[in-house]
Amino acid sequence: MFCNQCEQTAKGVACTKIGVCGKSHEVDELQDLLVHALVGLSEVALKAEDKGVKKPEVDHFICEALFSTLTNVNFDPERIADYIRRTVELRENIKSEAGLSDVSEVARFEPAETIEDLVKQGEEVELKPEKAKDADIFSLKLTVLYALKGIAAYAYHSARLGKEDDEVYRYMKEALVKLYRDDLTLEDWVNMALEAGKINLRVMELLDAGNTETFGHPVPTKVPLGHKAGKAILVSGHDLKDLYELLKQTEGKGIYVYTHGEMLPAHGYPELKKFKHLYGHYGTAWQNQQKEFAEFPGPIVMTTNCLMPPKESYKDRVFTLGPVGFPGVKHIPNEDFSPVIEMAQKMPGFTEDLTGKEVMTGFARNAVLSVADKIVEAVKSGAIRHFFLVGGCDGAKPVRNYYTEFVEKVPKDCVVLTLACGKFRFFDKDLGDIGGIPRLLDIGQCNDAYSAVQIALALAKAFNVDVNQLPLSLIISWYEQKAVAILLTLLYLGIKNIKLGPSVPAFLTPNVLNFLAEKYNLAPISTPEEDLKAILG
Known part of the structure; x- marks a missing residue:
């Protein structure tokens, strides 16, 4: 077993016996085999499309199957094995319909009959560092693979709401096929990673449209x-x-x-x-x-x-x-x-009423930008000194208390934007307001990262500055593969000075980290006091 796709990975290196998430060696190998099978399906689907045979159900299936391999999604070996068999069945049907015979060895893979033998097949095809010719290229391959899993999750949601884009699906299939190629350079993989960020931005836009057109724009x-x-x-x-x-x-x-x-x-x-x-x-x-x-x-x-x-x-x-x-x-x-x-x-349900606290949500892009003029005025007058986007994935590590302490120590003339489950470190705190603008604004789910991006871009336009010149700092917590996709989107947009925690991804080599630090000034979190001082002076 080799799994380093999430933030909690064992010893900050990789899970090699059992996943910290609870995933077994058996399920890990089956998921690796599923990815292998999806590579073959993608190859065949692309060749079929070039011959005019396009199957939308293939794209939907690839998204769902990849989604099942995210951290904390599917722990059931029987279900993963079924995805593998359905992958091969779809592949063979397309081969037959498109009259394809010239395919790679990956696209000729045949799944074993039993779970035990499928696991052995997974062990043979698993992407491991010892198989890699170049550590940095392998690092970026994993980065792209994990981003693909995040993109697949968002695309799965958006497709269910009727929002799709063939460009997204084609990129996903092409990227999967390239995972097994050894002729691509480091620069090629850097570009692939940034392209993943671009595609993820499009998918998040589709999901945003699906949610808002179906359920309306969120309101506070x-x-x-x-x-x-x-x-x-x-x-x-x-x-x-x-x-x-x-x-x-x-x-x-x-x-x-x-x-x-x-x-x-x-x-x-x-x-x-x-x-x-x-x-x-x-x-x-x-x-x-x-x-x-x-x-x-x-x-x-x-x-x-x-x-x-x-x-x-x-x-x-x-x-x-x-x-x-x-x-x-x-x-x-x-x-x-x-x-x-x-x-x-x-079942009994709750036997009595319990009056608890109330928290606010619903500060998505429409709600925030509807008071953009007040925000701009508050910044220009000095009432608001700085904005902090403090959000992302939560997790169990005690060091994640950093995010609670950071928000508690943010000066009272600053506003905190938040999204995703990272907000639960401080979501019920009363931070008050500045001139009627709440100091804590919950933008939504991690799925709503598009809203955060649009808010930043709109404010940059209102101030007539580059987004990196805004009085805005991103203090991001990450955990799983959707966060990887979002990070690549931020890098694709050229957003710099991100503070990332609680630790840096284990799949990034020192050279790749140095590249990100030099080009984007991406840096790990330190302490709330030190980071606030560095940002605010």
Whole structure:
């Protein structure tokens, strides 16, 4: 086993026996074999397209299958094995329809019959550093692969909302095929990484359009952290369409629906707010779910990552959707939530009301830019000295307390923008406001990074400066592969001076890190005091 795709990787190097996430050696090798099979499918699909045979279902499948290999998405060897077999079945169907015979060895791969033998095949094709001819090229190959996984996740979401772009799909297939090539230079791979950033920007734009055209532009919304007496269902993950379908099916059934983790920003969307039984938010970030899920008095729906191996105390109450899976956990294949609803009606739910704090969400690009004139005026008058985007993925490492302390120490004449589950380090803190503008603005999910980019670009235009000249600093926390894709998007846009933590990615070699430091002034976080002093002087 060799896995270094997420921030928590063992000893900051790689997981080689079992994943820190809980992924087994077996599942890791199967996921590597799935990537190998997808390379062959991509090659065949590209050749077929050149002959006029285009299969949209192939692109959808590639996105879902790649999504299943993200950290904390799918731990089920049977489900991964099924993806492998379906990959080869699709590949052979296209070969036959397009009359293809001249294909590479990868595109002739045949999966073994048993899980045990599939694992052995995975061990043979796994991308490992000892197989690499050049460490820096291998580093960038992994960077591109992990970014592809993030892009696949966003493309999966956007396609479900009817937003797609063939250019995105073609890049993904071409990039997958290039993973196995040894004739590309270091410069080629640098360009491939930046191209991944460009493509991810397009995918995030598509997802933003899908979400806002379907559910409306988010509006600032107070979300209760308490609960109401009554039956309850908890929804975690990112997929707003799944939440919408559940809300429709639970309407009038006397069940309150609560969000968890990255679903908090759902409360800001007008078409979701219309459902009065979407009550509040329960719990915090993904890494606390084993305690929080155990205490929730109803079924739990996992729409996407991040799923942790569920404890026996609540495993029978977890339902997964889409690419998410875990052995022994019930899976909903077709948006039919009747088993979830039936379980919720049988369980006690909350027995009494609990009035908790309220938090604000819904400060996406439309909401923020609607008061852009006030923001510009506040900056010019000196009322607002600086903006800090403090966000990204959360995780379990104690060093992540840096982000809490950083926000607590941000001077009162500065505004904090945040997004993704990193906000749960400080989302319930009352930072007050500056001239009616809240000092803590929750832009949304990691899926809403496009909003953050658009806010920055619009403010740069309003001030008539380059985005790097704005009084804006990015203090980013990363964890998994969607964060890799977003980071490459920021680099593609030429955004500099990013502070990244809690550690630098293990898959980046010293030479690649030096390149990023020299060209983009990308640097690791230090301490809140030192970083604030360096930024504000």
